[in-house]
Amino acid sequence: MASYFATENNSDIQTLKMKLSSPSVQSDPTQCRLLLQRIIALMTQGFDMSELFTHIIKTAATSDIVQKKLVYLYMSTYAELKSDLALLAVNTLRKDCSDPNPMIRGLALRTMTSIRLPMLVEYTEQCLLTGLEDSSAYVRRVAVIGCLKIWNIAPNIITGHNVVDKLYNMLRDSDTIVVTNCLSVLDEILQPDGGIVINKNIAHYLLNRLSEFTEWGRSKILDLLLKYEPTQDEAFDIMNLIDGCLKHRNSAVSSSAIKLLLHLTKDMEDIHLQVFKQVTGPLLNLVTSSNSELAYTSLCHAQLLVKKAPDLFNTAYKKFFCRYNDPSYLKHKKIELLSLVCCEDNVQNIVNELSAYCTDVSVSLAEKSITALGDIVKYKPLCSQLCMKTLIHLLSLQLGYITSQVLITLQGLFLYERNACFISDVMEQIPECVSILDNSNGKAAMIWLIGHYGQSLSDSPYILEDMIDNISEEHSNLVKLHLITATTKLFFKRPAECQDMLGKLLEHCIEVENNVEVGDRASMYYRLLHEDINKAKEIINSSLCTVKEDDEKPCNTLHHIQCFGSLSVLFGQAKWKEIKLRERQQFTEKVQENETLVCREKEINTANLLSIDDGDCVAMETIKMKNSFTLTPEAFEGKWIANSASEILEFTVPSTLTAIEVEQRFNNHNVVTMATSQYETDPWKAFFYAQDTSEYLYLFELTLSKHDCKAVISLKWEGEEATTSPTEEFQKLCCIILNS
Amino acid sequence: MLTTICDGNLEVPDFGFPQNTSTDTLKAYIHNDPILIKGERQPGEVASGLFGADHRVAPSSAANKPISASRQLQSTHKNEIFVDVIERLTVLIASNGNVIRSEIDGLMQMKSFLIGSPEIQLGLNEDIHIRAGVSNIGCNNQVTLEDINFHQSVKLxxxxxxxxxxxxxxxxxxxxxxxxxxxxxxSSLPFVIYPYIEEIPDKGQFIIQLKLECDIPSKDHVVTYVTGVGESAEYKQSEKAVVWKIKKIPGLSDVTAKFKVSVSDWNKKNRMEIGPISMEFEIPNFVLSHLQIRFLKLFDREHSYVPLRWVRYVTHSDSYVVRLI
Known part of the structure; x- marks a missing residue:
């Protein structure tokens, strides 16, 4: 078998051609089969076998079914490339559509409908319509799906022959797979009108036959029944019928059954809650499954249910404890759920378990569990005492990454008044934390706490003083910003101790510091303090803003029940809308392109699936820049400061674009570089200028951020006002430069 | 074989809609001849049971034969049926010895090489109870299952x-x-660990002594996952873990090991960084839940053969974690 994928000398196209046409091969079916298998293997590996098209078609006229299958497989792969030669195959295909063997009829029909060439459609039409009424169920199944394939290329045929009505009639077919196919096809064809219509007759008929269907059919029917609105008695009957599906071993069937039950009872409050309890059983079975992906998906759904009924898993919380070999994404999800199902009865056990994870070998797991403890404090006030004590205890362990994360979490928790009693305990531990903190976020959190609550801690000014003395070694801008604010706040409370160091700090930040943000903040504070100290105190110590709602995490808001069992639960509502929008755009583009004879393949950039894309830039006539224009640095600075208003333009750039390339490209378009920061820094900043043929002068600052693939341009221009704003033209030019 | 895969791929999904995944019906659509992998079948042994009733023992690879289509009946075809009862244990034990969590996920798998599809009757323990909810109290050696799911074709x-x-x-x-x-x-959990941790601040060392006790009735043997002669231990830098491998432990016995951990910058809080112990093992011929197959009978009027019936019980560890601190 390994030899199928070995590259041998006889993979040469010419050799294969000769072999195919040799009479010895044509007469011996085994040899022919082997040769075809060889060709298919090469095709699978990616070699282009399209030149053999005519030769292979000739071998289609055979009675050996294995050979036929191979030939048809080849044909459906290459027919679009060789559309002019595809017509040669039509006769054989049509003949096979009336073959006595139903397997061959089905095969031929499937191949004909899979070849997406509009010119073949007129031949396929008749075979398709005959196939819909074939005596063999196998052929009927293929014919029904074939209708959908043809509808994608030539919808007029489907509407012309009233195929939709025929398919509705075929719902009464004896073969259940044919019925399932009809349902799927009708749902898709009628999508612009809201999908297939499930009226009372159809609903009752499907429910009565439910046990005969395959698991995939059952899952489809249960999904479609969401469209049917039953009366109350009918609803109870339906619920009894689908009760058996809840425990089905196929998770798709059981999740569709859960969805339907929840949908049917959504207006009956007490029964709705009972249903919630009933569905926890099957859901928890899936959570403990050995398949990690299945467990993750069921956890996302459990998270969805917990929002509506928070005490659903109060006793079953142990199922959410992490197993040793669980992959990290699964462990993270379980920890999230543990913080959601916490209640007064189980808080002790859950907190014990989470604290065990806090000292785990994996840093990200430890951070996640600490954050989870913080979440319990935020959202479950009754359980918060124990969690706060645990967090403070963790501080005393003096482990670097744990201390940073705890401080970051505590920063958010003290915004709630009820946790104010713990402030002094925390502040006592701070002096010991100073030396072990290695993470800049942790340091920033500690500095913030000192600034805000430092009045009770006697050492606080001296801690800050140490940090200020070493500020030249500090790299993180976040730490510096927090240091400025914290020192100023502490100065208002303990002026005598802090005055000198505040002065030193501000001086350093304004004079020596390179970073614009740090310098700006320092100079603003300096001017405020200079003007009016009381006013400054009021502004800087202004009451903290109210606690913001968290960003929408997946499953944070309660989706409509319709989403249960679908991918949107995993991605979250906002991201899912984006993905769907993109799919619809691609579909309409494809429909437009199908009007040409050859279909081009659309590339989907999967790397960008979860990020936001700008629209594609269109190549148009652009402004041209003069190539002999120069400005001195002083002139540039003069013009920059004189022009106060600037426009901000944002662009998305490919992730492979480097700073050097960007500069090069602008230079190629006669845009001159004034100054740049170091090429390796991220974000990279640079100043450019240019003058175009209509005497407009452009000055701009470009900030390139590699890790989010964005470029921001702050543009100032000079020149006479004209009918079209030069900004638009400039934007087009930049679009081309940055995205070509 | 590539073409068999292609055949399967053509039949199962059509334009993205799954058609048929039942192996019985799919067989009719696959026209390529299968290539059989012939495994060497070692001869079975005969082990003596109680009261002179001998039962035969076959090696565990005996079930790994290919299922050949009935149209290719070979002369050496034996009518056999293999039934496996496989349990996976998830156990979490705290540092004070309390069992925080203990669960069994079990399944019974059947692999049939019987011609045709005769009806089989399987008898389980008569004292099985199915009760959804919390642990069973006062068991009297009953088997109380929280939940049980059957295959579609099983008649109840x-x-x-x-x-x-x-x-x-x-x-x-x-x-x-x-x-x-x-x-x-x-029955009690199969393994208990008695840890003893000693700190030596002067030398910056921890000494961790572990005694692993195996609480299974003595006639059963335990084999852990791995090769190696006897025992061995090594430190894996990438996982920051010490791996202690034991090939076999007989029931009702114990094994001890001493590990010395040297820490470069000593801190009394370092003890908190000692992680839990995770065990991976396989116990043949033993199931913790005491689920048993009392009998397995065949009813086939068309054929008059006596089939060979093989039954096997295995317990695996899914996640067996003992915390030390």
């Missing part, structure tokens, strides 16, 4: 009274039933 008319299952097995491997059990079990 005699299950409630006599705990008998009737099934017509399709060819190939399938899961007859799966069950779940949590809380206290009829």
């Amino acid at each position: 008319n005699e299950f409630d009274n006599n705990k008998i299952l009737k099934v017509n097995p399709p060819e190939g491997e399938f899961t007859v039933l799966s069950y779940h059990m949590s809380g206290d079990f009829p």
Whole structure:
């Protein structure tokens, strides 16, 4: 078998051609089969076998079914490339559509409908319509799906022959797979009108036959029944019928059954809650499954249910404890759920378990569990005492990454008044934390706490003083910003101790510091303090803003029940809308392109699936820049400061674009570089200028951020006002430069 | 074989809609001849049981034969049926010895090489109870399952009274039933670890002594996952873990090991960084839940052969974690 994928000398196209046409091969079916298998293997590996098209078609006229299958497989792969030669195959295909063997009829029909060439459609039409009424169920199944394939290329045929009505009639077919196919096809064809219509007759008929269907059919029917609105008695009957599906071993069937039950009872409050309890059983079975992906998906759904009924898993919380070999994404999800199902009865056990994870070998797991403890404090006030004590205890362990994360979490928790009693305990531990903190976020959190609550801690000014003395070694801008604010706040409370160091700090930040943000903040504070100290105190110590709602995490808001069992639960509502929008755009583009004879393949950039894309830039006539224009640095600075208003333009750039390339490209378009920061820094900043043929002068600052693939341009221009704003033209030019 | 895969791929999904995934019906559509992998079948041994009733023992690879289509009946074809009861344990033990979590996920798999599809009757323990909810209290050696799910083709008319299952097995491997059990079990947990940790601040060392006790009735043997002669231990830098491998432990015995950990910058809090112990093992011939197959009978009027029936019980560890601190 390994030899199928070995590259041998006889993979040469010419050799294969000769072999195919040799009479010895044509007469011996085994040899022919082997040769075809060889060709298919090469095709699978990616070699282009399209030149053999005519030769292979000739071998289609055979009675050996294995050979036929191979030939048809080849044909459906290459027919679009060789559309002019595809017509040669039509006769054989049509003949096979009336073959006595139903397997061959089905095969031929499937191949004909899979070849997406509009010119073949007129031949396929008749075979398709005959196939819909074939005596063999196998052929009927293929014919029904074939209708959908043809509808994608030539919808007029489907509407012309009233195929939709025929398919509705075929719902009464004896073969259940044919019925399932009809349902799927009708749902898709009628999508612009809201999908297939499930009226009372159809609903009752499907429910009565439910046990005969395959698991995939059952899952489809249960999904479609969401469209049917039953009366109350009918609803109870339906619920009894689908009760058996809840425990089905196929998770798709059981999740569709859960969805339907929840949908049917959504207006009956007490029964709705009972249903919630009933569905926890099957859901928890899936959570403990050995398949990690299945467990993750069921956890996302459990998270969805917990929002509506928070005490659903109060006793079953142990199922959410992490197993040793669980992959990290699964462990993270379980920890999230543990913080959601916490209640007064189980808080002790859950907190014990989470604290065990806090000292785990994996840093990200430890951070996640600490954050989870913080979440319990935020959202479950009754359980918060124990969690706060645990967090403070963790501080005393003096482990670097744990201390940073705890401080970051505590920063958010003290915004709630009820946790104010713990402030002094925390502040006592701070002096010991100073030396072990290695993470800049942790340091920033500690500095913030000192600034805000430092009045009770006697050492606080001296801690800050140490940090200020070493500020030249500090790299993180976040730490510096927090240091400025914290020192100023502490100065208002303990002026005598802090005055000198505040002065030193501000001086350093304004004079020596390179970073614009740090310098700006320092100079603003300096001017405020200079003007009016009381006013400054009021502004800087202004009451903290109210606690913001968290960003929408997946499953944070309660989706409509319709989403249960679908991918949107995993991605979250906002991201899912984006993905769907993109799919619809691609579909309409494809429909437009199908009007040409050859279909081009659309590339989907999967790397960008979860990020936001700008629209594609269109190549148009652009402004041209003069190539002999120069400005001195002083002139540039003069013009920059004189022009106060600037426009901000944002662009998305490919992730492979480097700073050097960007500069090069602008230079190629006669845009001159004034100054740049170091090429390796991220974000990279640079100043450019240019003058175009209509005497407009452009000055701009470009900030390139590699890790989010964005470029921001702050543009100032000079020149006479004209009918079209030069900004638009400039934007087009930049679009081309940055995205070509 | 590539073309068999292609055949399968053509038949199962059509334009993205799954058509048919049942192996019985799919077989008719696959026209390529299968290539059989002939495994060497070692001869079985005969082990003596109680009261002179001998039962035969076959090596565990005996079930790994290919299922050949009935149209290619070979002369050496034996009519056999293999039934496996496989349990996976999830256990979490705290540092003070309390069992925080103990669960069993079990399933019964059947692999049938019988010609045709005769009806098989399987009898389970008569004292099985199915009770959803918390642990069973006062068990009396009963088997109390939290949840049990059966395959579609299993007929349950005699299950409630006599705990008998009737099934017509399709060819190939399938899961007859799966069950779940949590809380206290009829027998004690198979492994208990007694840890002892000593700190030596002067030298910056911890000494961790572990005594592993195996609490299973003595006639059963335990084999852990791995090669190696006897025992061995090594430190894996990438996982920051010490791996201690033991090839076999007989029941009702114990093994001890001493590990010395040197820490470069000593801090009394370093003890908190000692992580939990995770065990991976396989116990043949033993199931913690005491689920048993009392009998397995065949009813086939068309053929007059006596089939060979093989039954195997195995317990695996899914996640067996003992915390030290």
